[in-house]
Amino acid sequence: MHAPDIVHADHAEGPVRLDGSQILFLIVIVLLLTVDGVDMQILSVTVSAISEQWGLPLSAFGMAMAAGHLGAAIGATAGGMLADRIGRRTTILLGVLWFSLFTLATLMARTTGEIAFARLVAGLGLGGCLPPALALVSETLPARLRAVGVSLCILANPLGIAAAGGCAALAIPRFGWESMYILFGLIPLLIAVIGYFGLPESPAFLARAAERQGGGGASASSQPAKATPRALFKGEHRRLTISIFIAFFSAYLALTLVLNWMPSLLKSGGFSVEIASSALSTFSLAGIAATLHAGLLMSAHDTRRVAMGFTAGAILMVMTIVVALPTSPASVEASGGYIFFYGIIAAAGFMFNGAMTSLYAHAAGSFDPAVRATGVGFSATCGRVGAIVGAFIGARVFEMFGTSTFFMLMMGMIALTFIALFLSGGAALARTPASKARPERMTPSIQDRR
Numbered sequence: 001m002h003a004p005d006i007v008h009a010d011h012a013e014g015p016v017r018l019d020g021s022q023i024l025f026l027i028v029i030v031l032l033l034t035v036d037g038v039d040m041q042i043l044s045v046t047v048s049a050i051s052e053q054w055g056l057p058l059s060a061f062g063m064a065m066a067a068g069h070l071g072a073a074i075g076a077t078a079g080g081m082l083a084d085r086i087g088r089r090t091t092i093l094l095g096v097l098w099f100s101l102f103t104l105a106t107l108m109a110r111t112t113g114e115i116a117f118a119r120l121v122a123g124l125g126l127g128g129c130l131p132p133a134l135a136l137v138s139e140t141l142p143a144r145l146r147a148v149g150v151s152l153c154i155l156a157n158p159l160g161i162a163a164a165g166g167c168a169a170l171a172i173p174r175f176g177w178e179s180m181y182i183l184f185g186l187i188p189l190l191i192a193v194i195g196y197f198g199l200p201e202s203p204a205f206l207a208r209a210a211e212r213q214g215g216g217g218a219s220a221s222s223q224p225a226k227a228t229p230r231a232l233f234k235g236e237h238r239r240l241t242i243s244i245f246i247a248f249f250s251a252y253l254a255l256t257l258v259l260n261w262m263p264s265l266l267k268s269g270g271f272s273v274e275i276a277s278s279a280l281s282t283f284s285l286a287g288i289a290a291t292l293h294a295g296l297l298m299s300a301h302d303t304r305r306v307a308m309g310f311t312a313g314a315i316l317m318v319m320t321i322v323v324a325l326p327t328s329p330a331s332v333e334a335s336g337g338y339i340f341f342y343g344i345i346a347a348a349g350f351m352f353n354g355a356m357t358s359l360y361a362h363a364a365g366s367f368d369p370a371v372r373a374t375g376v377g378f379s380a381t382c383g384r385v386g387a388i389v390g391a392f393i394g395a396r397v398f399e400m401f402g403t404s405t406f407f408m409l410m411m412g413m414i415a416l417t418f419i420a421l422f423l424s425g426g427a428a429l430a431r432t433p434a435s436k437a438r439p440e441r442m443t444p445s446i447q448d449r450r
Contacts, residue, residue, distance in 0.1 A: 022141065025199055026141070026152065027198075028194055028199055029149075029152075029156075030152050031191050032096055033129065033156035034160040034163065035096075035184060036099070036129050036156075037160020037161045037164070038164045039099055040157070040160070041161045042103065042181065042184060043065060043068060045165055046172065046177040046180050046181075047065070050115075050177055053177070060112050063113070063116045064119055065119075067119045068120065069387075071121060071124045071127065072384065073123075073127060073388075074124060074127065074381075075123055075125060075126060075127030076127040076130065076377045076378075078128055079095055079129065079130075079373070080374040080376055080377015082373075083131060084205075084371055084374045087201050087202070087205050088133075088135050088139075090201075091128065091132040092129055092136070092195070094128075095132075096195070097188075097192055098122070098128070099129075100185050100189045100192070101185070102118055103181055104182070104185035105118050106119070107181050107185075130153070130376075130380060131376040133153055134360060134364040135369075136202050137364070139205070140203070147361050147365075148295040148296065148298075150361040151357050153360075154291055154360055155292065164184075167183070168180055204369040231371045237371075241367075241375065241378075243424035244362070244363050244366065244375070244424055245378065247416075247417045248359065248382040249382045249389075250386060251356060251359055251383065251413070252383035252385075252386035252387045253389055254314075254410050254413035254414045255390075256386070256387040256391055257394050257406070258352065262276070262279060262283065265398070265403065270328045270330075271328070283346070284353075285349070286347070286349035287353030287354075289350060290353040291354070294310065294354045294357040298358060298361050303365055303366075304362050306358045307355060307361075307421050310351055310352075310355035311355045311414060311418040313355075314351040317351050318410055318411045318414065320347075321407065322404075325341070326341050359421075364376055397409055
């Protein structure tokens, strides 16, 4: 049985609606990416139980914790390139099968090195799912709903991370840490079976595949672009590619400075561990609202401008934090209480996460369909490199140069993101009204030719 064919909405006329197959497609994608988020976080929520059972300190698992992120960085690049060669649907299903099997294989580990290897290999599949998923959503959903679809894809990952903590709290005390790896090794396999029947292939990819098969006598200039990293830097694509890569690197570096070091900065000012932790939770919860709001905004406006708006808002919020955020428990009461304190942090989380969501949507809508998944994959990898750099230099900047320099670095990275977005000048993911949407640079789908 084949997956259902879905006509690309760019060529549709009349009101924009989702049919049953498109709704099933979106549900399957969100479920897969949510489980992807759970599996990405699974070692973090089980490591304390494993270390206690094995009689090892938590520090012994440092390599294993890093291995998953390294694998995901490699997987994002490889998954994007593979999706442009063999198809978005096939790459997603292979990625899910891959990380499911190696999540289950973690149960066979008897040393921290074996866990690190299992997480490294599983990370290849975990990182390889998002780029083809974003490409598939961008090329399948109706034009006015594509940005919302991309936002749901981005939202699925933090929802999965949150679900990992909740499931761990329920499962580990009753059934042991092994239950998490069994549960979230098997659930993706079940969803993958549903995806085999419910996920379509991208109409843009099918059209290019048909052209390659039937275009033997066509001139070289009329052939579709080959899905190689080199194609991202050819001609007019060069500035777009470099700008988006820089934007991802600097945005992730700035976000990592916030997520990794906000609790430490607050505790150094005398706040309790509970206040520092709840501040980070407030930042993240506001990010969920921002992701949904960004999707709605991008349904009506150019994604690059939405991303620039959120980025400008993030710059203003960093300035507000420097000038107005209470730096000690005593100053909280003097400045309006904890409502004001948490309000500033929530607003910062809203702007930062809105910028990240719209940045992904901008990348997914800007790259040529022939190299879209490759471009998104390399962009995600640049972001992960930025996160690694941020984690490495954050503490050193804070310890050597103080809080002011720390926030100047953060503001500089966000400003660099804004400049890179301004220079990218890429195509919008969606426009309003849908009937006036500029078609993507792609050939009509197979269904359109019939």
